[in-house]
Structure formats: C-alpha cells, structure tokens
Amino acid sequence: MPHVGRKLRKWTAHLLDLPGDVTLGLPRVTLIGRMWLLVENHAGVLHFSSRRLTLSTSHGVLEIDGRNLVIRMIGAAEVIVEGEIDGFRFHGGAFQDSP
Amino acid sequence: MDGSWRLWAHGFVRVRLIGESDNAQAVLREAAAAGMPLYRVRAEPDEGLTFVLSAPDFLRLRRILRRHRCRVRIVTKGGFPFLRKRIVRRKALILSALLFVAALAAASSLVWEVRIEPSEHISKEEIRAAAAAEGVRRFQWIARLDEPQDLARRIAARLPDAAWVGVDRHGTMITIKVVEARKPDPRPLENPRDLVAKTDAVITRIVAENGRPVVRRHERVRKGDVLISGVIGTDERRQAVVAKGEVRGLVWHEYEIVSPLVRKAKTYTGNRKDRLWLVIGNRALRLTGYGGEPFAKSDIRSEYAPWRLLRWELPLGTLRERELEVAFEEVRVTVAEAKEAGLARAREELLAKAGEDARILHEKILHEEAGNGKVKVKVLFEVDQPIAEERPIVWPSA
Structure with a gap:
C-alpha cells in the first residue's frame, strides 16, 4: 500500500504544483555562505566527526565535508551544521552503511 | 530556531558521551529519530561526543544509552530549573537581596524632606503645620499624597494670608512655596467721638461721613461746640459712633506785625x-x-x-x-515795602497754623504806625479753614 500512497502523493503534488520537499519528503539542502548548512527531511545521522557528517536521506546518502564541524541542532527531520564547509555530495539512491 | 529559550525554560545539560565510537553514533541517530533535539553536537578529538539537550530529554535518553551500553557524564547544567534549585539553596542570600530591593523601593516612596521656601509674614511653622494637616510631612508615603495641584489648593485654603501656594515634588523632596497676599494696612482703631469746633467760626461747609451733623451752614459756632455728633438714635437705640466728616468755617485771625525799615x-x-x-x-x-x-x-x-x-x-x-x-x-526800605514784607510773613505763618488747604479770603489792616525805624501793623485775616477737632464720647454721660 505505501506504493499506492506515494503515487497518490506524487500525483497531487503535480496537480497542485507543490514543491517536492513538502509533499514527498525530499531532502532539502540549504547552504548559507560556507558557514552554515541546513538539511531538511533527513532520515538520520550515519556518522559524525569534526571533518565529516554523513546523513541518510530518502534519496541516498548525503556526505558533508568540512573542518571543525559542529551540529548546531539536530531534530527528527532537520540538521543545522556549522563550520568551514568544503562541499557535499550524494551517493546513489541506495542505502548504505557508514563508510 | 534552535529553541534556546525553551532549553532555558526546561533546563538543559551539556553531556559527554562515553562509549565505543559506533555506539555513540547510534545514540546520536536514535536520539534525533526519537524526537529529542540535540544541540551543539561536537566531535571531540578523542572520538567522544559532547552535546546539549533539554533536561526532560536527558531522562528519556537513558533508555537509549542503556541499549547501546553507553554512559554519559554531565559537563554543565543550566536553565531555569537548575537556577531555581540554586536559589532555593541560597535562600538567605536571595531573601536579603529581595529585602534590600524592597527596602530601597519603600524608602524611595517616602517623603524624606519637606522644604519650605521662606516668606515674609507667614512663618515656616505655620506653613509646615498646614502642610502636615494635608498629609505633607516627613515619612509620608508619596502614593498617599494627592496631585500637587490639589495639595497646593488645600494648603492655600488653610493659610488665609497666602495668595498662592505651589507644591512641587521632586523625587523624595517636596518644596512648598507660598506667595503672600498683599494686605491693606490695618486701619487705626478709633473710639466713638464727636467732632467739635477748634475755634470760633462761621460754618461754610459741613459734610458728615459718619455721625449726625448738628450745625448748619452760615451758623456761628463757638470753640468746643459739637459740629458732627457721634451719638445717633434715640432713647434705647442710642449708640455712639466714630463721627467723621469735613467741616470748614470762616475764622478771624488778628496779627500784630513789626517790620524794620x-x-x-x-x-x-x-x-x-x-x-x-x-x-x-x-x-x-x-x-x-x-x-x-x-x-x-x-x-x-x-x-x-x-x-x-x-x-x-x-x-x-x-x-x-x-x-x-x-x-x-x-x-533802607520804604514803609510800603516793610509793610508788605511783614504781611507776607504773616500770611505764611497763618497758613502754616491753619493748615494746607486754608484759604485767606480777606485781610483788613486795622492799624498802622511807622516810627523808631520800624512799621507796626495790626491786621485781621478772614480765613476759610477746617475747624473740626475730635473729642471722644465718654459713654454714657454724652
């Protein structure tokens, strides 16, 4: 049934012209300068160190690289990272365990 | 965004996670998933994690920790509940601080000084008493005083000699300023009296302001005759008043002048x-x-x-x-000149005696004689002058 529900949601989003992060739970990444990075709709922390934060999302694993990283706040759906951010990338669509 | 005020209200703890690295990562994952927001998560160089979370969440975190065989050490505590606990522990100190604030507030809501600006005729004590009767005194609560305008009005009502009273409150000091009413000079006290004739005269004008005129115009009076009587009414309604008025009469003055030649x-x-x-x-x-x-x-x-x-x-x-x-x-002067000089001197002397508003109506030379280096002249002046003189009424014989 979740398959049907997802299709229904996708259809509604298309019909109402709503952005995907609202309806489909797509990850949304906001980078503010090189200092703050906000990730919404994440699915949990896989790994965290001062140089790297790995998050799982519905569309793969999100890796954030940087130096002196600090998680300013982490909630059920959003993470705010602070530090000198060098970059971030996704790893495919498949779930992975921590590298 | 990071809900710092909520953290503060619920109380927060900064903890250090002790355990294996993988387990620590799992705790981080599960805590977030369980709806416990973590703040300021920092990865320490020795692979430990420190983070801040709210005090209620910290209690719920225990179960997750136990499952992953991790322990936490509290680094710092903060926020309102902990602050309250500390306050309760230092009851005396806080109480005295509150007492101090209360005492300060109480002291600054008292009147500490009533300053009275000096005035000429109304004594400070009088003003102070009037102000105190309206509640303006030392150690009075400022809140119990009315508006300065009302106070000023009521203090003025208690001071009959004040034309205006100003009340000004400046902090804990009240300044009272009094402007005195300008009063007319007090009238001299007068006893009941009659106006009587100073000299023999013929009345030319009599105007009674107060009292009963007894004589009329063209009437001849002798010295001591009553002109305006201070006794009015008849029989049992008789009473003595202060007779007042203007009485003028014709008076004759005889002068004998000797003037050198x-x-x-x-x-x-x-x-x-x-x-x-x-x-x-x-x-x-x-x-x-x-x-x-x-x-x-x-x-x-x-x-x-x-x-x-x-x-x-x-x-x-x-x-x-x-x-x-x-x-x-x-x-050497002529007889006429000597006579004129003597008459002039006599006139001056006469006016000085009879008063400023006396008028010389006639002068008649009765006798004139020159000899021995001088002129002798006898002259009669007819003068219109005030003739009234006061004489007290001695009751009840008058």
Whole structure:
C-alpha cells in the first residue's frame, strides 16, 4: 500500500504544483555562505566527526565535508551544521552503511 | 530556531558521551529519530561526543544509552530549573537581596524632606503645620499624597494670608512655596467721638461721613461746640459712633506785625585770597598764601583733599583755603515795602497754623504806625479753614 500512497502523493503534488520537499519528503539542502548548512527531511545521522557528517536521506546518502564541524541542532527531520564547509555530495539512491 | 529559550525554560545539560565510537553514533541517530533535539553536537578529538539537550530529554535518553551500553557524564547544567534549585539553596542570600530591593523601593516612596521656601509674614511653622494637616510631612508615603495641584489648593485654603501656594515634588523632596497676599494696612482703631469746633467760626461747609451733623451752614459756632455728633438714635437705640466728616468755617485771625525799615544784607566784595596747605597727619604746612590776613571781615571756605594710593587714603593731603572778603550793607526800605514784607510773613505763618488747604479770603489792616525805624501793623485775616477737632464720647454721660 505505501506504493499506492506515494503515487497518490506524487500525483497531487503535480496537480497542485507543490514543491517536492513538502509533499514527498525530499531532502532539502540549504547552504548559507560556507558557514552554515541546513538539511531538511533527513532520515538520520550515519556518522559524525569534526571533518565529516554523513546523513541518510530518502534519496541516498548525503556526505558533508568540512573542518571543525559542529551540529548546531539536530531534530527528527532537520540538521543545522556549522563550520568551514568544503562541499557535499550524494551517493546513489541506495542505502548504505557508514563508510 | 534552535529553541534556546525553551532549553532555558526546561533546563538543559551539556553531556559527554562515553562509549565505543559506533555506539555513540547510534545514540546520536536514535536520539534525533526519537524526537529529542540535540544541540551543539561536537566531535571531540578523542572520538567522544559532547552535546546539549533539554533536561526532560536527558531522562528519556537513558533508555537509549542503556541499549547501546553507553554512559554519559554531565559537563554543565543550566536553565531555569537548575537556577531555581540554586536559589532555593541560597535562600538567605536571595531573601536579603529581595529585602534590600524592597527596602530601597519603600524608602524611595517616602517623603524624606519637606522644604519650605521662606516668606515674609507667614512663618515656616505655620506653613509646615498646614502642610502636615494635608498629609505633607516627613515619612509620608508619596502614593498617599494627592496631585500637587490639589495639595497646593488645600494648603492655600488653610493659610488665609497666602495668595498662592505651589507644591512641587521632586523625587523624595517636596518644596512648598507660598506667595503672600498683599494686605491693606490695618486701619487705626478709633473710639466713638464727636467732632467739635477748634475755634470760633462761621460754618461754610459741613459734610458728615459718619455721625449726625448738628450745625448748619452760615451758623456761628463757638470753640468746643459739637459740629458732627457721634451719638445717633434715640432713647434705647442710642449708640455712639466714630463721627467723621469735613467741616470748614470762616475764622478771624488778628496779627500784630513789626517790620524794620532797615535791612541788613551780607555781600561779597569780590576780593579773595587763596592758601594752599600740605597736610601731614594732623599737622599742616602752608605752601602758598603767606602775608597775614588782609580782610577785616571774611568767610573762609576750605577743602581737604587726601592723597590716595589705589584705594587707600594716605595720611597726606592738600588743604585748599579760600578767604572771601565780606561787607555788610544796610538797605533802607520804604514803609510800603516793610509793610508788605511783614504781611507776607504773616500770611505764611497763618497758613502754616491753619493748615494746607486754608484759604485767606480777606485781610483788613486795622492799624498802622511807622516810627523808631520800624512799621507796626495790626491786621485781621478772614480765613476759610477746617475747624473740626475730635473729642471722644465718654459713654454714657454724652
């Protein structure tokens, strides 16, 4: 049934012209300068160190690289990272365990 | 965004996670998933994690920790619940602090000083008493006082001699300013009296302001006759008042004038001699004007001018003396002139005696005689002058 529900949601989003992060739970990444990075709709922390934060999302694993990283706040759906951010990338669509 | 005020309200703890690295990562994952927001998560160099979370969440975190065999150590605690606990522990200190604040507030809501600006006739004590009766006194609560305008009005009502009262509150000090009413000079007290004639006269004008006029115009009165009576009413309604009014009458004055026919006059001849003296202390040294005293009769006028140094007067100075020669002259005057001079003097004398507003109506020369270097004149003046004189009523004989 979740398959049907997802299709229904996708259809509604298309019909109402709503952005995907609202309806489909797509990850949304906001980078503010090189200092703050906000990730919404994440699915949990896989790994965290001062140089790297790995998050799982519905569309793969999100890796954030940087130096002196600090998680300013982490909630059920959003993470705010602070530090000198060098970059971030996704790893495919498949779930992975921590590298 | 990071809900810092909620953290503070619920209380927060900063903890350090102790355990294996993988387990620590799992705790981080699960805590977030369980709806426990974590804040300021920091990865320490030794692979440990420190983070901040709210105190209620910290209690829920225990279960997750146990499952992953991790332990936490509390680094710091903060926020309102912990603060309250500390406050409760230091009850005395907090209480005294509150007491201090309360005492300060109480002290600053009291009137500490009532300052009264001095006024000329109303004494400070009087004003202070009036103000105190309206509640304006030391150690009064400011909140219990009315508006300054109302206070001023009511204090003014208690001070009959005040024209205006100003009340000004400045912090804990109240200034009262009183402006006095200008009062007319008190009238002299007067006893019931009659107005009686000063001299024999014929009344020319009588106006009674107060009292009962007894005589009429053209009536002849003798000295001591009642002109305006202070006794009014009849029988049992009789009462004595202060008689007031204006009474004028014709009065005759007889003068005997003696006026000399020779008049002595002092004149300056114009001859003069100047002398200059140097004054040292109380001694004088003549500088100019030697040569004795040249005039038989003279006036000497002298002027001393001390020397000054800045504003001090020195005991040195100059004395300027001027001697003026005087001659006495004898002027012969005619009989008519001598008579006129005598009459003029008599008139002046008369007016001085009879009063400023007396008018001389007639003058009649009764007798005239010249001889022995003088003129003798007897003259009768008819004068219109005020004749009223006060005489107290001695009750009840009057």
